[in-house]
Amino acid sequence: MRVRVHKILSIIALLLVVTAIAGYFSFSHYKEVANMQRHREKSLDFFAATAKWIVFSVPLDNDVTALAVINRANDQRKLVFSPNSFLAFPHFSADGERILVVRGKETVAGSEVLSCTIENWNCRVLAQAYEPILWPVEVRKDVVLYVGSELTATGRRRQHDFFLVESPLQPIRLSTFELYQLNALNVVGDRIVFSAFGSLSRNKPIFPELDPLAQASSEIFMLRMDWKQRRLIVPSQPLDPLYKIDGFSTLPTVSGDGARVVFLNRRITAGRDRYNLAIATLDGTVQKYVEATTTRFSRPAFAESSVLANQLFEDRYETTLVDLSNNLTRRAAVLNDASSALAALERVEICVTQ
Numbered sequence: 001m002r003v004r005v006h007k008i009l010s011i012i013a014l015l016l017v018v019t020a021i022a023g024y025f026s027f028s029h030y031k032e033v034a035n036m037q038r039h040r041e042k043s044l045d046f047f048a049a050t051a052k053w054i055v056f057s058v059p060l061d062n063d064v065t066a067l068a069v070i071n072r073a074n075d076q077r078k079l080v081f082s083p084n085s086f087l088a089f090p091h092f093s094a095d096g097e098r099i100l101v102v103r104g105k106e107t108v109a110g111s112e113v114l115s116c117t118i119e120n121w122n123c124r125v126l127a128q129a130y131e132p133i134l135w136p137v138e139v140r141k142d143v144v145l146y147v148g149s150e151l152t153a154t155g156r157r158r159q160h161d162f163f164l165v166e167s168p169l170q171p172i173r174l175s176t177f178e179l180y181q182l183n184a185l186n187v188v189g190d191r192i193v194f195s196a197f198g199s200l201s202r203n204k205p206i207f208p209e210l211d212p213l214a215q216a217s218s219e220i221f222m223l224r225m226d227w228k229q230r231r232l233i234v235p236s237q238p239l240d241p242l243y244k245i246d247g248f249s250t251l252p253t254v255s256g257d258g259a260r261v262v263f264l265n266r267r268i269t270a271g272r273d274r275y276n277l278a279i280a281t282l283d284g285t286v287q288k289y290v291e292a293t294t295t296r297f298s299r300p301a302f303a304e305s306s307v308l309a310n311q312l313f314e315d316r317y318e319t320t321l322v323d324l325s326n327n328l329t330r331r332a333a334v335l336n337d338a339s340s341a342l343a344a345l346e347r348v349e350i351c352v353t354q
Contacts, residue, residue, distance in 0.1 A: 045251065046089055049301040055092075057086070064086065078345055082352075114126065121349075133149075159178040160177075162177075174231065175234070179198060180200065181195070206239050220252045243263055245278065251263055260280065261279075265289070274292045
């Protein structure tokens with residue numbers, strides 16, 4: 001009898017162990033899926049496009065974020081990667097032949113700006129920094145404006161400023177705004193259009209505080225730049241936010257000819273909080289407004305007479321195209337981001353030279 005009871009208790013104990021192990025792996029799988037989804041959402045704004053190409057960041061695991069590259073002419077797709085590294089903030093040159101990209105590692109400090117030929121992904125290092133490099137934009141060949149990110153004196157959060165690098169010179173810090181956020185840089189002649197908020201500087205701040213209760217607000221601004229003297233022209237008076245339409249405006253992209261701007265505009269529609277696309281002339285006249293079908297669009301891009309932007313769904317990325325010549329909106333591309341679908345794509349490792 002005792003032996004039988006002992007066997008029953010052993011079986012129960014084994015079942016409990018199996019259940020616990022199954023629960024652990026189930027929880028671990030759920031946690032991994034949730035982490036990857038957050039990673040995808042965090043990378044959504046790393047999007048660029050031209051008349052020929054669509055390029056955006058796609059996390060493959062916790063250590064590697066590749067670039068999905070779609071040829072719009074023949075729909076050929078590939079994943080461009082660097083081992084154990086993330087590739088982020090793609091930005092095309094004016095001629096569309098080269099692309100800037102930031103490369104770094106999730107677990108190692110420092111990052112670098114690469115200039116790559118998009119046909120064969122041969123790359124050169126244009127800038128390196130111990131701290132994160134964000135949102136690089138090409139002023140002209142081998143001259144790059146970017147956001148530098150440094151820890152505050154207390155080490156509790158980061159502050160952001162403008163940096164300029166003219167290869168092979170060392171980066172120059174252009175500002176001491178010490179901004180909580182500085183995003184989406186655009187260069188239009190001697191003007192820089194960007195989004196920013198939360199200056200920590202003890203100097204007289206030129207960035208006004210956001211009013212969270214305002215019906216119309218914006219964190220989009222413009223500063224002038226003296227490229228010859230390599231200095232920002234900082235006004236004595238506070239900056240006026242641009243594109244203050246109903247809702248909250250952020251993450252601008254200016255067209256190559258400087259005539260138009262597209263930005264994200266946050267509104268509550270049918271009880272849902274969404275970041276939609278607003279397309280306007282540079283002076284602020286809204287020409288087209290496109291509502292997101294998910295919670296948000298990515299940062300948008302101009303491609304000749306079109307605007308493109310991504311949306312992230314549970315199992316795919318969808319690229320929306322807005323044709324400004326006829327005001328029609330259509331789906332331009334879909335990328336299934338299931339592991340099996342990504343594994344089937346051609347993979348290209350970037351080749352980097354100093």
